[in-house]
Amino acid sequence: MDDSSTEKNNIVQAVDVCIDVLLDVAKNPDIRLSEIASNLSETKPRILRMLRTMEQRGLVRKSDSGTYRLGTTAIVLGTAASTQVDLVRIANPILEELGQKANETTQLRIIDNGESLCIAKFEPMRDLRVQAMIGRRRPLTAGSYKVLLAYLQPQVQQQMIPDVLPKLTKRTITDRGKLVAELEKIKRQGFCVSFGEVSEQLVSVSVPVLAFDGSVIAAVNVGAPAFRTQRSDVDRFIVLLKDASSKISARLGW
Amino acid sequence: MDDSSTEKNNIVQAVDVCIDVLLDVAKNPDIRLSEIASNLSETKPRILRMLRTMEQRGLVRKSDSGTYRLGTTAIVLGTAASTQVDLVRIANPILEELGQKANETTQLRIIDNGESLCIAKFEPMRDLRVQAMIGRRRPLTAGSYKVLLAYLQPQVQQQMIPDVLPKLTKRTITDRGKLVAELEKIKRQGFCVSFGEVSEQLVSVSVPVLAFDGSVIAAVNVGAPAFRTQRSDVDRFIVLLKDASSKISARLGW
DNA sequence: AAGCCTGTTACGACTACCGTAACGCTTTTG
DNA sequence: CAAAAGCGTTACGGTAGTCGTAACAGGCTT
Helix, strand or coil: CCCCCCCCCCCCHHHHHHHHHHHHHHHCCCECHHHHHHHHCCCHHHHHHHHHHHHHCCCEEECCCCCEEECHHHHHHHHHHHHHCHHHHHHHHHHHHHHHHHCCEEEEEEEECCEEEEEEEECCCCCCCCCCCCCCEEECCCHHHHHHHHCCCHHHHHHHCCCCCCCCCCCCCCCHHHHHHHHHHHHHHCCEEEECCCCCCEEEEEEEEECCCCCEEEEEEEEEEHHHCCHHHHHHHHHHHHHHHHHHHHHCCC | CCCCCCCCCCCCHHHHHHHHHHHHHHHCCCEEHHHHHHHHCCCHHHHHHHHHHHHHCCCEEECCCCEEEECHHHHHHHHHHHHHCHHHHHHHHHHHHHHHHHCCEEEEEEEECCEEEEEEEECCCCCCCCCCCCCCEEECCCHHHHHHHHCCCHHHHHHHCCCCCCCCCCCCCCCHHHHHHHHHHHHHHCCEEEECCCCCCEEEEEEEEECCCCCEEEEEEEEEEHHHCCHHHHHHHHHHHHHHHHHHHHHHCC
């Protein structure tokens, strides 16, 4: 019936696009029906029916002006999820401790859909700090999140690296060969330091987190403004990160 | 075609039961396929298809042993929701401030589906404290959450009060007439104090939160162990609560 | 080894879902 | 001030997507 896009179907399409709708609302608060429809290349009646169904259950909420936002049921779901996902539940207090010691912003990131995804964070009480956001996605090939790539099996790794590497700043690696070499280096030393590869004025340090079977399932990260981060600070971060990572890994059964 | 249960349909059934599945997983971590199916009175193949669809999108996660939990996408959704629901976003810092001053646990509760639902909370750093949980539901007719009932239009109010009032402790009001009288009193004095109506050893104080149009949309609450809560403490809580409530109301446009 | 549970697959029947078209309505355009 | 274009919404008939039945494989218990 259709060409090749939808690989094979053991799934419920209605549910699938309903998730699309949900994520679209999450990404664009106060979005309108017609905009969702056009974003997803779906008809308005279809989206309307889904929004109504979800509104009735409190997953989304419709404002008087006709725009949609996520609803209270989504909050309940998310809170429950935070306690059910082992990685996040375990990492949260450790991320906080790490952030207190480093006095900088910390994150937990995983690979999701070919990108790195922030699933937990801590920000210190400090006037100037790096801002982190749960749900924010970044390329796997730029910045210290490269650690997530470094330990993958070579073929999977190649698959994850896009043909053209996104150039976020002038320091971003855009040559495939250089990237692979860098990944090798990361694997040897066990951490990755990025000076302004993602954002000009930011230093970012990441270390892999090992699952019970020794595979890399996440990365812990410290992000700091470049101007107040000396070489010695980076070294300190690395020690703190390795400590945090091994605490998480231990509690995951490694 | 079917009797009378499903009122009228402008909704997508597939999406509707998929939400049921999601909420069931949220409530019962590590639940199995067949248990969900029996909980919802649905067939296993149907639920399996839905779980697969949601797993593929990271909403749920299947463990090696075949049990299901919520997934990372649910965390992302929930975090986004917390910032999109005005009431929660505004209330959170005020709840914290209130909790710090009272040095006890605070909650924000709304009416949802004939029950009171906790959608935000703060717990102080203290060895012994009341535990609150986002997503936890309680009867509207017991404890200080009665404030949510007190300001409703009489007919709506009557509709919300079940025929038999659930008896949680020996202090719970179970007589309909006494309840209505109590609601009148609450309306006059503007707050509600519960001594062990929900849980034997707990004191709970609640105050209504007004929306931009002056209607009651939520309740702020302080919960404390009875043994360390004097009459004077209750009076202090009431002052703090009224202050917190009016701050929230103000920021909502009232 | 028989029984019962689980999760899973396959497939034909049917209904629930979808898209088209047309409707009010407000806002923008001429 | 009328025309046009956008919005959300409703209705309805055709079909594709979804559903349930039935049967399967595998793990535990009896």
